[in-house]
Amino acid sequence: MYIYDDYDQRIVDQRVVQYRDQTRRFLAGELSDEEFRPLRLQNGLYIQRHAPMLRVAIPYGHLSSTQLRKLAEIARKYDKDYAHFTTRQNVQYNWPKLEDVPDILAELATVQMHAIQTSGNCIRNTTSDQFAGVAHDEILDPRPWCEIIRQWSTFHPEFAHLPRKFKIAVNGAVEDRAAIWVHDIGLNVVKNEAGEIGFKVIVGGGLGRTPIIGSVIREFLPCVHLLTYLDAVLRVYNRYGRRDNKYKARIKILVKAMTPEAFASKVETEWAFVKDGPQTLTAAEIDRMKGFFTVPDYTAFAGDDAAYVQQQIENKAFSRWAERNVFKHKQAGYAAVTLSLKKHGVAPGDASGDQLAAVADLADAYSFGELRVSHEQNLILADVKQADLFELWEKAKAIGFATPNIGLMTDVICCPGGDFCSLANAKSIPIAIAIQERFDNLDYLHDLGEIDLNMSGCMNACGHHHVGNIGILGVDKNGSEWYQVSLGGRQGNGAALAKVVGPSFAQEQMPDVIEKIIAVFVENRSGEERFIDVFDRIGMQPFKTRVYAKEIA
Structure with missing residues (x-):
């Protein structure tokens, strides 16, 4: 997974210092509610029905076990001992004290996490397939491209005050598991007739008050032009999107009013000015980013584990869990496992501090110390040996995360x-x-x-x-x-x-x-x-x- 360099860390640390002083001034009466509101929203803090809510970014749903343990620690120390995973692959704390939020952000920064751009009229957390990098039907691993988008969009001065919030999703597999058709921009990895890999660009999707399925505005975008084309799309939106009515400010309203064809034409015109500019991706930069998402040190297996196959025959409950919660891996002898956060009688997407810490232990023991969050509000261990699945199932049962209902009606x-x-x-x-x-x-x-x-x-x-x-x-x-x-x-x-x-x-x-x-x-x-x-x-x-x-x- 991506590891911060000194520049990344410095940005996050500086933001913590800034927000700590902003909070101090607000509590001292030096900032009004109106003045403080945009500042707290820029740092993921909402004022909800009963208490503040802090939304923490999990870029494209990827977490290390160290980061998850920190989330567990924050839940215990600053909240009511639980966290809520969202449909944007983020995590929310529903009960932090306003005065504690700077301390929470400081603790997040120690494990390369933050709450930047989880709110406001800016580009929010980019989401992707929870099985990215391991899916058996994958054309291209979307994670490096998600990270490129994250770095491009974070603190982008031109897109910090868009007409409305903006969401991007990237899918790299044959099956769309990232819901790209209902995003402001959906990027689908495709191959053209020459066998080159690029992106199909879908714009103007979204749910909310006016639900709309997105429209394809470009059938094939070469990978090197990803950022220049996104620049063009956002510039057209920034220029023509409505700001007089927040209910009509999303890009989906603009695309519908303008027609997808007219919108695409304006994007192409804008793109002509920036297509070969400094945002054009070089092979060196693409390779550098791919270097953060290398294949783990897999054990070589010839095929399915015989004991795993036999265990399913002998144990009906395990077989049922394997059928619903185990996803086919592209590496022989491995599987991706979805830990269900939908146990009956529990709020969907919620997990206690102890449960989070236990999952971190499972990630270390069975999945190279990493895990994923799905937009269906479940957790995923992406690289589990088939030979370990029965043991993992028993441990997942012990913490309440083995309900065999993924894709079924109670996986709400x-x-x-x-x-x-x-x-x-x-x-x-x-x-x-x-x-x-x-x-x-x-x-x-x-x-x-x-x-x-x-x-x-x-x-x-x-x-x-x-x-x-x-x-x-x-x-x-x-x-x-x-x-x-x-x-x-x-x-x-x-x-x-x-x-x-x-x-x-x-x-x-x-x-x-x-x-x-x-x-x-x-x-x-x-x-x-x-x-x-x-x-x-x-x-x-x-x-x-x-x-x-x-x-x-």
């Missing part, structure tokens, strides 16, 4: 909602837990197969409800918390937005509503057909009829 993507967020219209965590409790039979869940259930507490869509096979949105209805249900969304290849079923439901109705939706799926399913395939085949009406049957009667 869920924002903190009204329990914490001041923007939320409704709570999301209690609904997610209630649904998990209703569907707590693992045999039944496995029979149902893959179902993405995503939930957001407000229209900002931090829970990605628009691209869930089943999406739930918290809404305010005459001062009460209600929930709007949508069906048919999907992320990845063939991304599509869900359609709203109809009028919203009261909180106590939600487990029953989901149960009715699943009943319609089961009744209409053919063989092992997936939920999304059944929905595509039979449409919305059967589901709508069932969930509103009582009201209609």
Whole structure:
């Protein structure tokens, strides 16, 4: 993984000193709330419903065991002994004291971490495939390119005050596991007819109040021009994006209003001025960055581990876990393992200090001291020997991270909602837990197969409800918390937005509503057909009829 040089460390250390003095001045009454607000947001600090919230950057979801132990220590020392992993592959602390935040940032800096640009109208944390570098279907490892983007975008003076926040995702595999179609910019690694590797550039995607699937504005971008082209896209956005209305300020609104073709034309015109400028990447710089993401010291294996295969035959519970939580590795004899942070009855994405420290130990013992965060709010050990999987499974069970539900309905993507967020219209965590409790039979869940259930507490869509096979949105209805249900969304290849079923439901109705939706799926399913395939085949009406049957009667 990328290691800071003296320049990187100096920048982060200086930011800590600056923010410590800014906090001191605010607490002394020398800065007003209005003056302090942009300063704290530039350092990842929000004021939430009950307390401040600090969002810490995890670039493209990569962590070392040392960094994870520091996150565990901060959770114990400055929070209520837990942390929350987000859909931007970041981590949030929901209960820090405002006066302690400079100390937290100072501690983060000792392990090459920070909270810079985790908020504000700037380029946020670049995200990627949680299996980057190990995926069996990978065309190109996207991590060096994510790091290049991170360095280019951090403190970029021209893009520090964009019309609105800006998010970039990079996918290097055949299957899109980075949700590139619903980002401001999505970069997909492709090969052209000559066999050269470059990027397909997708612009104008995003969720929130106006969900839009992105548009391809360039089919093939040579790798050396990555930054010059991103410069051109951001400059066009900075020039033409609206600043008079924050609800219409995202680049997706500009692309739609201008049309993707007209927007692409303006980008090409702008790009002509910078295409061969100083931001053009040299072979030496690309190689330097790739040098931080070298192949670990793998043991050579001829094929699958025989004991691992036999253990699956002999132990049904282990076999079920291996089926759902173990991902095929490009290196023979290895696997990538997803540790589920979706144990039933626990807020999705949450982990205690002890759990984080235990995962750090697992990373050291089984995965070269590194781990990943997925935008589905789980943790990944990317380089585990198949021969170690049974032992790892037993240890993961002991800390509550071995629920075999990855990709199943209880692997819920869920924002903190009204329990914490001041923007939320409704709570999301209690609904997610209630649904998990209703569907707590693992045999039944496995029979149902893959179902993405995503939930957001407000229209900002931090829970990605628009691209869930089943999406739930918290809404305010005459001062009460209600929930709007949508069906048919999907992320990845063939991304599509869900359609709203109809009028919203009261909180106590939600487990029953989901149960009715699943009943319609089961009744209409053919063989092992997936939920999304059944929905595509039979449409919305059967589901709508069932969930509103009582009201209609």
